[in-house]
Amino acid sequence: MTFILFFEQLLNGVQLGVTLFLMAAGLTLVLGIMNFVNLAHGSLYMVGAYLMVAATQWTGSYPLGVALGLAGTLLVGMAVEVAALRPLYARDHLDQVLATFGLILFFNELVAIIWGRASLYTSLPAWLQGHVELLPGSIYPVYRLTVIGVGLFVAFVLWYVVTRTRLGMLIRAGASNRTMVAALGVNIRLLYTVVFGFGAALAGLAGLMAGPIYSVQPGMGELILIQVFVVIVIGGIGSVRGALVGALIVGIVDTLGRAFLKPLLGHVISPPAAEAAGPALASMLIYLLMALVLAVKPAGLFTSR
């Protein structure tokens, strides 16, 4: 029984991990290549979820909703890049943080005007709603397994693109020396827009997959954004591999902490004390982990440079 519970929570952790990875991959590339801090990355996650819900209701088809949601987020991301972010590349991080903070306020309110402040819930098609028996006595939702599968597949595709293609070569070159890449005649501006659009689409994918699991509401992107920062700090800026490892660590530690820390503490200290301290400690766990990693490796586990 305990093992089955542990197994299920571990899978939940992996599922949270791949969602974090989809967010972190785009953000870490944008950070690594453009040296640009984009707080509005969480807003793209939110936009993805909302567009998927709206498109699914409009077309009546979930796959079409997903496709439109992805395409829509890509367009929104590129539009934001061209309209608001380009003038900020030459500025320092402080300006970038402040401007994208303004964008978050704008997007949250815009979404609230269009779809209201209440949470939206989406119904999944029948073929995603069931459960499968993974181990004897353990049933697990098909949808969460699908999320894990899609996340790992995207991780593989990203690995392939970054390490085996010409575009990936430019991305890696951009992350290690931007000026040199530009001097060699690469259209760095276009590369920026492409990478940013990619990152936006990945954030949208994370959002539209998370939508049916958590609730779709204004501000949903900010909570995950800060967790994604923890992932990037742990993994190292600019490293897709670091983003994957960091995301899985954070996802699993957070999920297992919330599930098991309280009962475990109950064995050590008195149950009422554990009742009070357990949830508090569980919610702080990933940040303490981050502090620990920083103490040992200040530049993160993997670095692109």
Place this chain on the structure above:
Amino acid sequence: MKTRAILWGAFVLLLAALPPVALELGQPFYLDLVRRIMIFAIAAISLNLILGYGGMVSFGHAAYLGVGGYAVGILAFHGFDNGLLQWGAAIGGSALVALAIGAVSIRTSGVYFIMITLAFTQMLYYLGVSLEEYGGDDGMRLRTRSEFPLVDLKDPVTFYYVVLGLMLLSIFIVFKLVNSRFGMVLRAAKSNEARALAIGFSPYPYRLAAFVIAGAMGGLAGALLVNHTSYLTPDFMHWTRSGEIMFMVILGGMATHAGPVAGAFAFLLVEDMLSAWVPLAFVREHWQLFLGPLLVLSVLFFRRGLAGIFGKHDG
């Protein structure tokens, strides 16, 4: 120099004259508004010490508002209403928290520093949310304001003047610090770290000390804020709060002494205007839709801040 002294004098006189005028006009609301603005100005002044003069882009200054607020709130909850004890705990507690956060984060720089200070503040936010005994997510009402001998904070006018006095004291402390030897090293490390190292200064202890001082002042602002609202919630530490305080500093002008104060007034007055005074109901209801782009534009085109209008920088 002379114009600036006159401006400062006029500003202080204006603030000092506000309570009798507001009460005479039967508008005690303004007392409340300006008191709140001055409390945030203290937070912005303290952030300016590390952000403006120290070059440390801390996206977690709301943490100290929260620690200060919780120190007062928790002591009051357990029946300790003595203001000296409460405010001492608020200042000491946030200095300790700043020491812990600073010790880890100042070893890094750039984007890492931004993300780490943000992450630690979010950790404290979640800690506040999970403290069920003290109201958890919903927060809790403060039974009574901090009690001091001779001074009665329950009187709104007295409380106003206490906040005004502490704000002026904060400006003075930061002014003294920045112009001391300590402040010189801090500013030197900001403008050229390699050179500061070369002439024999290790910036780390100076930065950490500035970080702790700023945290302690932020804790004082938190103690004032919880007395002002009489209500304690984890929202004191919400990450958007940190962003707002940062905006106050930038809007007013970084590394200037008047900047954070001017910025706090400008930011909160614009916020108040958009959310309550604009005659269009749509704008009032969705004021953030307008505040957001306004902030983006101010970053893009209003780089030097309000203090930049008056020309030269103090720092």
